[in-house]
Amino acid sequence: MDKISLTIDGQEIIANNGTTILETALENGIYIPHLCHHPDLEPVGVCRLCMVEIKGRGLTISCKAPVEEGMVARTESNEINKARRMAVELLIVNHHADCLSCAKNTQCKLQEVANYIGIEEKRLQRLRKPTGQFAIDTSNPFFDRDPNRCVLCGICVRTCEEIQGVSAIDFAFRGYGTTVSTFGNKPLLESRCESCGECVVRCPVGALIPKNVQQPSREVKSICPYCGCGCGIYLGVRGSTIVNLRGDPDNPVNRGSLCVKGRFGYEFINHPERLTRPLIKRNGKFVEVAWDEALNFVAKRLADYKGGHFAFIASAKCTNEENYLFQKFTRTVMGTNNIDHCARL
Amino acid sequence: MAGLATAFGSGAMTNSINEISDAACIFAIGTNTTVAHPIIGLQIKKAVQNGAKLIVANPGKIDLCRFAGLFLQHRPGTDVALLMGMMRVIVDEGLSDLSFIEKRTENIEDFKNSLASFDLNFVEQTTGVSREKIIEAVRTYATCKPAIVLYSMGITQHSHGTDNVLAISNLALLTGNIGKRGAGVNPLRGQNNVQGACDMGALPNVYPGYQRVEDPEVRRRFEAAWNSSLNDSPGLTLTEIFNAIDEGKIKALHLVGENPVLSDANAKHVEESLKRLEFLVVQDIFLSETARFADVILPAASFAEKDGTFTNTERRVQRIRKAIEPIGEAKPDWWIQCQIAKKLGRQGFDFSHPMEIMEEIASLTPNYKGISYERLENGGLQWPCVTREHPGTPILHTERFPTKTGRGKFMPLRYKPAAEIPDDEYPLLLTTDRSLYHYHTGTMTRKVDGLNVLRNHELVEINQKDATALGITDGEVVRVISRRGEVTAKVKVRDVFSSGVVSMTFHFAESPTNVLTSPALDPVAKIPETKVCAVRIEKLEG
Ligand code: SF4
Ligand code: SF4
Ligand code: SF4
Ligand code: FES
Numbered sequence: 001m002d003k004i005s006l007t008i009d010g011q012e013i014i015a016n017n018g019t020t021i022l023e024t025a026l027e028n029g030i031y032i033p034h035l036c037h038h039p040d041l042e043p044v045g046v047c048r049l050c051m052v053e054i055k056g057r058g059l060t061i062s063c064k065a066p067v068e069e070g071m072v073a074r075t076e077s078n079e080i081n082k083a084r085r086m087a088v089e090l091l092i093v094n095h096h097a098d099c100l101s102c103a104k105n106t107q108c109k110l111q112e113v114a115n116y117i118g119i120e121e122k123r124l125q126r127l128r129k130p131t132g133q134f135a136i137d138t139s140n141p142f143f144d145r146d147p148n149r150c151v152l153c154g155i156c157v158r159t160c161e162e163i164q165g166v167s168a169i170d171f172a173f174r175g176y177g178t179t180v181s182t183f184g185n186k187p188l189l190e191s192r193c194e195s196c197g198e199c200v201v202r203c204p205v206g207a208l209i210p211k212n213v214q215q216p217s218r219e220v221k222s223i224c225p226y227c228g229c230g231c232g233i234y235l236g237v238r239g240s241t242i243v244n245l246r247g248d249p250d251n252p253v254n255r256g257s258l259c260v261k262g263r264f265g266y267e268f269i270n271h272p273e274r275l276t277r278p279l280i281k282r283n284g285k286f287v288e289v290a291w292d293e294a295l296n297f298v299a300k301r302l303a304d305y306k307g308g309h310f311a312f313i314a315s316a317k318c319t320n321e322e323n324y325l326f327q328k329f330t331r332t333v334m335g336t337n338n339i340d341h342c343a344r345l
Numbered sequence: 346m347a348g349l350a351t352a353f354g355s356g357a358m359t360n361s362i363n364e365i366s367d368a369a370c371i372f373a374i375g376t377n378t379t380v381a382h383p384i385i386g387l388q389i390k391k392a393v394q395n396g397a398k399l400i401v402a403n404p405g406k407i408d409l410c411r412f413a414g415l416f417l418q419h420r421p422g423t424d425v426a427l428l429m430g431m432m433r434v435i436v437d438e439g440l441s442d443l444s445f446i447e448k449r450t451e452n453i454e455d456f457k458n459s460l461a462s463f464d465l466n467f468v469e470q471t472t473g474v475s476r477e478k479i480i481e482a483v484r485t486y487a488t489c490k491p492a493i494v495l496y497s498m499g500i501t502q503h504s505h506g507t508d509n510v511l512a513i514s515n516l517a518l519l520t521g522n523i524g525k526r527g528a529g530v531n532p533l534r535g536q537n538n539v540q541g542a543c544d545m546g547a548l549p550n551v552y553p554g555y556q557r558v559e560d561p562e563v564r565r566r567f568e569a570a571w572n573s574s575l576n577d578s579p580g581l582t583l584t585e586i587f588n589a590i591d592e593g594k595i596k597a598l599h600l601v602g603e604n605p606v607l608s609d610a611n612a613k614h615v616e617e618s619l620k621r622l623e624f625l626v627v628q629d630i631f632l633s634e635t636a637r638f639a640d641v642i643l644p645a646a647s648f649a650e651k652d653g654t655f656t657n658t659e660r661r662v663q664r665i666r667k668a669i670e671p672i673g674e675a676k677p678d679w680w681i682q683c684q685i686a687k688k689l690g691r692q693g694f695d696f697s698h699p700m701e702i703m704e705e706i707a708s709l710t711p712n713y714k715g716i717s718y719e720r721l722e723n724g725g726l727q728w729p730c731v732t733r734e735h736p737g738t739p740i741l742h743t744e745r746f747p748t749k750t751g752r753g754k755f756m757p758l759r760y761k762p763a764a765e766i767p768d769d770e771y772p773l774l775l776t777t778d779r780s781l782y783h784y785h786t787g788t789m790t791r792k793v794d795g796l797n798v799l800r801n802h803e804l805v806e807i808n809q810k811d812a813t814a815l816g817i818t819d820g821e822v823v824r825v826i827s828r829r830g831e832v833t834a835k836v837k838v839r840d841v842f843s844s845g846v847v848s849m850t851f852h853f854a855e856s857p858t859n860v861l862t863s864p865a866l867d868p869v870a871k872i873p874e875t876k877v878c879a880v881r882i883e884k885l886e887g
Contacts, residue, residue, distance in 0.1 A: 141794065141795030141796075141798035141799060142795045162394075163387065163391075164387070164390075165387075165390040165411070165412065189798075189799075194383075194781060195795075195799060196383070211795075220649075220666050220667070220668035221664075221666060222648070222649070222664070222665045222666050222668065223537070223648075223655050223657075223663045223664070223665050224537065225537050225647075225648040225655075225665075225789070226537055226789075226790075227381065227382055227383075227535065227536070227537060228382065228533060228534035228535055228536060228537060228538075228539060228540065228657055228658035229362070229382050229383075229384045229385055229657060229658065230537060230655060230656075230657025230658065230659075230661060230663055230725075231384055232663070235649055235668040237668050237669055240669045240670060241669070242649055242668065242669065250724070251663075251724075251725075252362075252363055252661075252724075252725075253362055253363075253384065253657065253659075253661065254384045257384055257387060258384070259383030259384060259781070260383075260781060260796070260799070261781075261790060261796070262384075264793070264795055264796070265789065265790055265793045265796055266649075266793075267792065267793040267794065267795070268630075268631075268647070268789045268790070268792035268793055269647050269649045269650075269669075269672075270672065271631075271792045273631060273632070273792065274630055274631065274644070274647075274672045274673065274675065275629065275630060275631060275632060275642060275644035275645070275673075275675065276644055276672055276673020276674055276675060277644060277673060277674050278641070278642065278643050278644060278674070279639075279641065279642040279644075280640070280641050281639065281640050281641070286642065291674065291676070291684075294641055294643060295681075295684050295685060295688055296688060297641060298626050298641055298643075298685055298688075299685055299688035299689050301597070301624045301626075301640070302597060302599070302624070302626075302685070302689065303689060304597075305596055305597035305623075305624065308594065308595070309594070309595055309596045309597060310595065310596075310597045310598075310599070311580070311581060311586045311589070311590075311595045311597075311598050311599075312598075312599045312600075312601075313583065313586070313598065313599070313600040313601065313603055313605070314542055314547035314601055314603075315542065315601045315602030315603050315678075316535075316536035316537065316538050316539040316541075316542045316603075317536060317537065317538060317602045317603075317648075318538065318542070318601060318602055318653075318678050319538065319541070319648075319651070319653025319654055319655060319665065319678075319679070319699065320538070320541040320542075320544065320545050320653065320654045320655065320656060320662070320703070320706065321653050321654065321679050321699040321702035321703060321706070322601075322653065322677070322678040322679045322682065323538070323541060323542045323545035323546075323547040324545040324546070324553060324702060324705070324706050325678075325679055325682045325683065325686075325694070325696075325702065326547055326601065326678075326682060327545060327546045327547050327548075327552070327553070328571065328693070328694075329682050329685070329686050329694075330580075330599075331552075331567075331571070331573075331575055331576070332571050332573040332575070332686075332691060332693065333685075333686050333689050333691045335576055336576055336580055337549050337550070337558050337576055337578065337579055337580030338549060338580035338581045338586060338595065339546075339547055339548065339549060339580060340547070340548060340549050340580075340581070340582050340583040340586065341539075341542045341547045341548075341583070341603065342583060342603040342604075342605055
């Protein structure tokens with residue numbers, strides 16, 4: 001990729017040709033307010049927050065403007081401030097105001113932008129329309145959609161179309177009543193949505209929110225236990241419970257993406273029906289026993305079947321190390337090669 | 346994956362997932378990718394957006410067809426005919442890669458002779474795909490390079506699955522689409538660690554790293570390493586194990602984390618066999634349908650409660666890490682197995698962490714030789730990884746094939762119809778499929794409430810024409826009957842399959858589909874034919 005040089009706020013910057021001003025600025029630690037930009041998606045330039053001033057050209061939307069050799073850009077001026085303030089106020093007056101009760105609080109991009117630009121609470125109170133004009137869609141088992149918090153950045157729409165190729169959602173209606181909705185304005189559950197949650201992850205505000213969110217106290221890097229893709233994940237842990245899960249952006253297989261099973265299918269781990277104690281069948285009923293008793297019993301019985309009377313069925317769900325031990329056990333302890341697993345498939 | 350090993354000396358994906366976006370042509374046969382491997386599905390969609398040509402060959406009009414330039418809807422079980430027909434066109438039209446064939450392959454003449462019986466009239470009639478479409482598909486695959494083939498259970502779960510795979514490898518050899526970025530022959534493996542379980546020798550005929558148990562030199566090496574004398578005759582495969590139980594030859598079974606009562610072809614047989622055992626020990630995280638038959642159940646830790654590695658479908662060995670303590674008194678399977686071995690008086694099971702087990706694996710498995718937990722901290726490694734400095738291998742067979750001659754071998758093939766074909770009594774073909782929302786026999790996903798909301802019951806998918814003929818409507822509960830048994834399930838009328846073909850999943854204990862399926866085995870890979878069996882559908886009485 002060839003390099004070019006430009007100036008942003010007086011700083012000389014070397015950028016990759018083909019990137020935008022916004023990307024270049026962010027990469028170089030220069031913040032420009034933005035909402036509808038997402039690094040994974042094609043830019044659309046609808047929120048108009050990322051305004052900069054380019055010498056000889058005037059106000060420009062930086063998320064759509066490619067860098068050019070010798071370009072001189074400013075991110076701060078009276079004119080820029082005025083335009084941005086108008087854009088953000090318009091968003092806020094249409095936005096549900098109760099930040100404290102929002103699950104996105106402190107991670108909300110709208111808050112970030114508003115804090116940066118600085119807004120006058122009083123003026124907004126007067127402008128604000130009554131909130132809660134749209135019904136919240138709670139039909140999906142894994143996440144809710146609250147259009148009253150939506151800033152119409154279209155990130156979810158583009159994610160569903162560009163990344164998922166599903167196009168379950170789109171803009172509906174026009175003017176003040178504009179909202180993001182499914183085809184025919186049906187609940188998500190009845191739409192063609194595949195519940196991958198990719199839009200939820202990217203929504204900059206609290207309009208798409210996972211159900212029962214609990215912030216983890218720590219995260220552990222691992223691999224999805226379902227299909228052979230082997231997507232990288234982070235398990236979110238709180239105490240001894242897995243409370244959430246996210247894609248590992250650095251894993252070369254999935255680069256942060258996950259499907260519905262991987263993203264939301266972790267509840268089985270802490271499920272109340274998990275087996276928690278060894279069981280021995282006595283008179284047709286399973287009885288709980290201590291580990292030592294169970295292991296002694298198994299060893300004593302298996303001792304009678306060494307050789308061809310024994311077989312082992314290993315598991316494609318177990319680790320490499322475990323499968324290695326299963327076959328070593330079968331071959332060395334039991335003296336047979338009768339080992340296979342269910343999924344030669 | 347026996348077929349691929351015959352032709353290429355290795356049965357794994359030849360290329361990597363992220364190369365899909367570099368392919369000029371993607372040929373997806375027998376894979377419902379967006380459902381069974383959703384993240385690979387995303388890569389395909391992205392490649393198509395960037396201009397790649399997608400050809401889908403599948404008995405069902407699957408979701409992936411929305412992105413395909415060309416869709417070949419061949420009858421279930423006619424893959425060999427379709428593929429050989431395609432290759433016939435390649436040879437006839439001079440689209441073969443002659444210099445590749447000359448430099449890198451062998452046995453082309455024998456193979457070409459076997460093409461003689463696949464003239465396009467026969468292929469058209471057998472597969473139900475028009476010759477125009479076949480020709481268009483072939484020209485695309487053979488001229489848009491690099492071309493990548495992706496396939497999955499739709500290809501392998503047949504009584505002649507090995508032939509299907511060989512047909513695909515022939516196709517890649519013929520067009521030189523192997524050993525290059527964005528090309529290759531790529532089986533998408535179903536379960537998270539099937540690849541690893543095979544690599545580790547959880548198979549009756551090979552030690553870790555596909556080293557054959559009959560090979561005296563190999564055996565001596567393992568005998569020395571394990572300090573044990575080893576049995577030189579290959580063991581029994583899964584299906585053979587169940588037959589041997591019936592014959593009273595196998596009396597004790599140790600089963601970990603699997604649920605054959607739901608997953609195996611001809612499930613009723615499996616249940617009867619389990620009852621016949623003198624001793625059954627099961628290790629699992631839930632009381633599965635299979636565990637109910639056990640004499641002892643040992644509670645296992647889930648993937649989130651232990652350290653270890655999984656090997657994904659592109660041969661990438663990756664670390665899983667313990668996030669929480671095991672639930673209750675559950676223990677990791679590796680620990681349990683070590684305890685039992687030690688109680689039986691055996692040395693060589695004194696491991697205190699899976700890291701130490703990986704060291705032993707690396708010392709005995711050439712492909713894993715360079716792999717260690719220390720290196721895996723910085724991300725996964727794709728085998729072969731043969732030294733501590735080796736970066737891993739994203740693309741196989743770039744210079745030679747791991748066969749005796751170093752060449753890729755063309756395999757002559759004949760068309761054999763599916764073992765069970767519909768007749769008057771059982772007029773419909775049943776093929777098994779998967780749902781996006783559930784996984785395998787549902788032991789894990791059925792315990793996730795939200796996934797049950799998205800789908801909580803079996804569906805028999807049937808096309809409008811057949812439904813009308815049978816007088817059944819969408820949502821009605823019907824009986825599905827095969828020569829082996831029957832189940833009840835709800836009907837979904839959808840024109841996904843052509844007339845005469847119906848489909849079910851096997852995720853739901855309430856409707857155990859595999860009661861119906863056929864135990865006919867592929868003679869080489871010994872994979873049961875769960876993809877095709879003959880059934881009839883009846884309305885419930887009253
Ligand atoms: S969850 Fe996935 S499929 Fe559903 S709307 Fe969001 S991006 Fe689209
Ligand atoms: S729901 Fe979120 S991502 Fe979608 S348009 Fe509204 S704010 Fe943007
Ligand atoms: S997230 Fe989905 S695609 Fe990825 S490994 Fe898990 S089940 Fe497979
Ligand atoms: S980020 Fe540029 S217009 Fe929204």
